[in-house]
Amino acid sequence: MNRDWIATAKTLSEALPYLQRYAGAIVVVKFGGNAMGDEKAMAEFARDIVLMRQVGVNPVVVHGGGPMINDLLKRLGIKSEFLNGKRITDKATVEVVEMVLTGLVNKRIVQAIMDEGGRAVGLSGKDDDLMVCVADDPDLGFVGRPVEMNVQVLRDLFAAGIIPVVAPVATGMNANETYNVNGDTAAGAIAAALKADRLLLLTDVPGVKNKDGEVVTQLSPEEVRAMIADGTISGGMIPKVETALQAVENGVRAAVILDGRQPNACLLELFTDHGAGSIIRSSPPRVRPRDQ
Numbered sequence: 473m474n475r476d477w478i479a480t481a482k483t484l485s486e487a488l489p490y491l492q493r494y495a496g497a498i499v500v501v502k503f504g505g506n507a508m509g510d511e512k513a514m515a516e517f518a519r520d521i522v523l524m525r526q527v528g529v530n531p532v533v534v535h536g537g538g539p540m541i542n543d544l545l546k547r548l549g550i551k552s553e554f555l556n557g558k559r560i561t562d563k564a565t566v567e568v569v570e571m572v573l574t575g576l577v578n579k580r581i582v583q584a585i586m587d588e589g590g591r592a593v594g595l596s597g598k599d600d601d602l603m604v605c606v607a608d609d610p611d612l613g614f615v616g617r618p619v620e621m622n623v624q625v626l627r628d629l630f631a632a633g634i635i636p637v638v639a640p641v642a643t644g645m646n647a648n649e650t651y652n653v654n655g656d657t658a659a660g661a662i663a664a665a666l667k668a669d670r671l672l673l674l675t676d677v678p679g680v681k682n683k684d685g686e687v688v689t690q691l692s693p694e695e696v697r698a699m700i701a702d703g704t705i706s707g708g709m710i711p712k713v714e715t716a717l718q719a720v721e722n723g724v725r726a727a728v729i730l731d732g733r734q735p736n737a738c739l740l741e742l743f744t745d746h747g748a749g750s751i752i753r754s755s756p757p758r759v760r761p762r763d764q
């Protein structure tokens with residue numbers, strides 16, 4: 473018999489304990505704009521999500537879209553700057569952010585999931601008051617920090633076999649306000665509110681790198697804090713690791729930062745001994761297999 477088929481059957485067989493462990497689990501996946509890549513990468517990502525759902529996992533996709541927002545802002549002649557990985561967001565910018573995230577990126581992901589045979593519904597933090605925010609920092613303008621989460625709508629979608637795809641835009645305490653929420657922050661808040669089993673933060677690097685540029689596969693909160701303090705972790709990685717820390721300190725079993733450009737990144741992390749990227753959990757690190 474063709475050796476590839478034998479390898480495929482072996483891989484499926486080895487996945488059994490992981491499939492059993494994750495049946496019924498909630499996995500929040502943050503799909504960053506830099507991880508999205510081309511149509512092929514998008515289709516592969518969607519296929520992984522549909523497979524997760526097929527084997528009884530309840531996935532929630534929370535997406536970013538920073539590069540797509542940058543493109544439209546540039547075409548409109550609106551300058552944009554970041555402070556500690558978050559976009560300084562004025563009134564004009566927040567309109568563009570909402571348009572790009574809810575109108576373009578969200579629907580592209582929903583379509584990709586449906587193309588792979590899954591059922592997906594797109595929503596933003598505004599829908600059913602999923603995520604209510606206050607201003608994060610006066611220097612950032614309309615950037616929101618989630619303070620109230622209403623995740624029942626996500627549970628209703630799980631029960632119906634539908635994959636929720638969430639754009640990180642939210643209302644404020646005053647319903648007329650719109651806030652731009654960093655995608656990582658939104659994913660963390662949703663994962664914590666759902667007490668998710670896993671938060672997967674997909675990005676464009678293989679994981680969190682140390683001073684020598686090597687990926688660290690397991691990190692404790694203390695190690696992460698030290699790496700932020702000494703500048704080893706910078707830019708967009710700051711909100712990512714802070715999100716991971718907050719999530720594990722608020723009831724999420726573990727958060728993983730991994731390379732979304734790697735084929736089948738989510739499946740590799742969830743359903744194999746190998747794992748992927750950097751895993752952050754509050755309890756002391758264990759030896760692999762990593763999913764105990």
Ligand SMILES: Nc1ncnc2c1ncn2[C@@H]1O[C@H](COP(=O)(O)OP(=O)(O)O)[C@@H](O)[C@H]1O
Binds near residue numbers: 536705706
């Ligand atoms: N210690 C670190 N390890 C890995 N990446 C880091 C580190 N410090 C800063 N970064 C940067 O963080 C980036 C990921 O954040 P970001 O660009 O916001 O991703 P995304 O768009 O996927 O959310 C990486 O591309 C890398 O340039």
Ligand SMILES: CC(=O)N[C@@H](CCC(=O)OP(=O)(O)O)C(=O)O
Binds near residue numbers: 558616654
């Ligand atoms: C406040 C803030 O920074 N919001 C982000 C929202 C999109 C995002 O998070 O996109 P990525 O995941 O692709 O970086 C922004 O405006 O770019």
